[in-house]
Amino acid sequence: MEPNSAPNPPQWATWLLHLLCADHLMEEMDGDLEELFRQRVKSVGIQKARFRYMIDAFSLLRPFAFKRKKNSYPQPAYHQPAMLKNNFKIAFRNLWKHKTFTFINVMGLSVGMSACFLIALYVHFELSYDSFNKKADRIYRLSTDLKTTSETLNYSISSWAFAPNLKNEFEEVEAFTRVTTRNFLVRNGDLKFKEEKTVFADSSLFNVFDFELIKGDPKTALRDPMSVVFTEKTAKKYFGDSDPMGRTLLLGDDGVPATVTGLMKEAPANSQIKGDLFVSMSSYTERFNKGIDKDWGAFGTTSYLLLKPGINIEKFAANFPPFIEKHAGQMMRENKMAISFVLEPLLDIYLHSKREAEESGSLNNVYIFSVVAIFILLIACINFINLTTARSAERAREVGVRKAVGAARSLLTRQFISESVLLCIIAFAFSVLLSAVSIPFFNDLSGKSISTGILNNWQFVAGLFSAALLIGCIAGIYPAFVLSSFDPVVVLKGRFTTSVKGILLRKGLVTAQFAVSIALIIATIVVYKQVNFMRSRDLGFSKDQMLVIHGDTDKKRNAFQESLLNISGVKSTAASTNVPGSKNNEAYSEIENAQGEMQSGNLAVYSVDFNFLQQYDLKMAAGRGFLKSFGSDSSKALVINEAAAKMLGYQSPQDALGRKYKQWGREGTIIGVVKDFHFKSLQESITPLTFRFLDFWNGNLLSVKIEGSNVKQTLTSIEKEWKAQNPEKPFTYYFMDEYFDRQYRADERFEKLFLHFAVLAIFISCLGLLGLASYSTVQRTKEIGVRKVMGASTGSIVGLLSKDFLKLILLAFIIASPLAWFGMHKWLQNFAYQTDIEWWVFVAAALLSATIAFATISFQSIKAALLNPVKSLRSE
């Protein structure tokens, strides 16, 4: 009978017996069971024999045989300190003996762990936004949906009147705070700065949110008009080291005196309310913008409600429609609009809210980077498994000897696992160092102060340590089982060959690694292409050598404009309320459409002077721009863009000319249509836009076109002129091109982060490849020697050694490219204007990875090919 086809007893019964019965009884019991089984197979047949075997096995499960019974042999303790110590000692010696492998392993693992660690910090930062507030689960942002006749606007802001009245009328509201950020001039003697983050807030700010007040009473600090709370940094700026409490400074363009009533710690980096100084909201509603809190239609503040515990939000929200109707019903009907409230939980705002915000996170990015982190760690672990199993031949003899002198398999398994745990702990130590060093760069790269230092994230370090132990165990299990399973007789005879299964597995893992790397390369190229596309696309207006100054309005501005024209290097100037890339104002407008009806809606509006269209080099599609020679242009004319003409239903821009419009108290006709230009970032499509002439009270953005090469000198002259005319105001300016491109900063960051992690992934993969290649060339030293003796050229040997690996990379490419295409296609959907994913992207990624891999392999293979065959064949 063939040994393979010999009938087997039911294995599970044996297993159960071994599980429950004392080890020293197993020998005789197993023997008896098997002997009886074989006899019975012959006498009564397999079926009955199996049944009897089962019955016998069960019948052996008796009290006398159970494990709790004391063994007649002393059983060694499962964990013996001496054995453990010995395991680690052997592990350490082994790692030391194979320095290259250890180096590659530790390097790959620690880089992978560091990448993971940093991404974990990032993800935690994004997910924990605003969660430092103890009452965060009860805080809601009161957002507004404003429905006009043509559209619904989703505001994150509300009117100043909403929150206080809600608090008055509903007992569910425990407290509210309104937060308005303005750009305010602050003066203390000669020190004067435009403070972009001047935050007006209600006195309850410190009750609702957990900002730490160092000095001052949190209950009253922001109560009275003209009280200011400084953050430590700002206080230092104005008062140096002296105590700011009770000091007076001047606020706003008119210099209203205000008193410092508090000193607070800087808001945490993951707070959506950030400010350099906090001014009492009463200063705003009673002084700077008096009566604004009585106007139910004036939107402009963010309101937060703190609800009492256990309030049902849906029930509470049901009160809103009658509330709005009661207070603002008439106003809404007069203005043909409808207001509705939306309560957004504080913790959801940063990542989930689609409404406009100063800072918003991207849940997508959190997902994308989590996946990238897992991939990188996976690649590192694969390296580890690959390198360890590849080296199994070297350890085979050791295993054989150990087994021959009586090591149990479990003991060997433990030894190999402790080896891999040791390796992971070493990698952990390196990765902590690496992370500590790279945290500042990472902060810079992500544009967020994600970590202030590794010591402040000790929980993460602890987490990393346990992760390292876990990785050590998990990644070590497979090699440990493979290594400990060797049959000592076969191994010691020297007939050891690597199994086909093991080679296949290793190849599969390398393919997986490279598939991930190639996908990341493709993604990086596409992201880079998209960002580049956005930066270099013709926007339809001129943004080069354009300076934008935050200036004055009306006569003061005109005088400044006049004087600028005398400076050499200034070509022209133009005043406006908005410039491309700035926030867009919207105006309720009624314009005659193609059907002759007045179509109403909220449209983006630029108030500009005569020079604006020309200076920004906007092309007319039909009609003309604003001209001084037409007296009525400054009060009756409107210019729209092509998108607006299309929205109104005109076939050609020409048809829109001469049509009637009403907007913000002006009536008149359309005099021109400009060609579409990108006044918003390329993430958004071009929307309808109207141009109207400046009012006397607005237009404080002054665009200055500079010519000639000496920009610096021209800028100095302009600044001098500004200081002469506005001694009390700081000179604030920016360059148009930089200003516009600032909108892509988030994407650039994304690009950079992606690039770095892709490089990391490839680096780690290549480490693994290097290890594997060097191993396989060592294995084939003799073969190469023989081939050389028979006349093979160096080139053909390098080719022979590289071919196998390049095949794997080709396979990886075939797997990775459709996945990468799909992922990036989805990502590009976020942009209104997208670059194409062209075929060369894939070719480039394939070539790049193949080149890198080839370079890595050839490092080893050339060395092997150049080796003198006399040397490689001599030793036996």
Next chain:
Amino acid sequence: MKGTYLGEFEEIVLLAVAILAGDAYGAAITNEIEQQMGRSVNLGAVHASLHRLEEKGLLSSRMGGATAERGGRSKRLFTVTMAGTRALDTIREIRNRMWDNIPKPA
């Protein structure tokens, strides 16, 4: 005193060990009993009895005699001790006496 009383199955196992003289181990004993008694016996029952008999000092055992048939595993070979032989003798005497005491049918 422990060891004086023998159960029916114990007695049979002890007898089987004596019959097999020197080559008595679990599987062989099971086979022997099955053949002699004409009924199927669980290996577990045999092992349990052997264990008890050894505890009572009626049997002694040593490991040895691995064969290919049992996958190269050793047998636990049992031999009847002096005490075991005496116990068997005692039982036999008692039985004989009792048989003798049955009144002969007329």
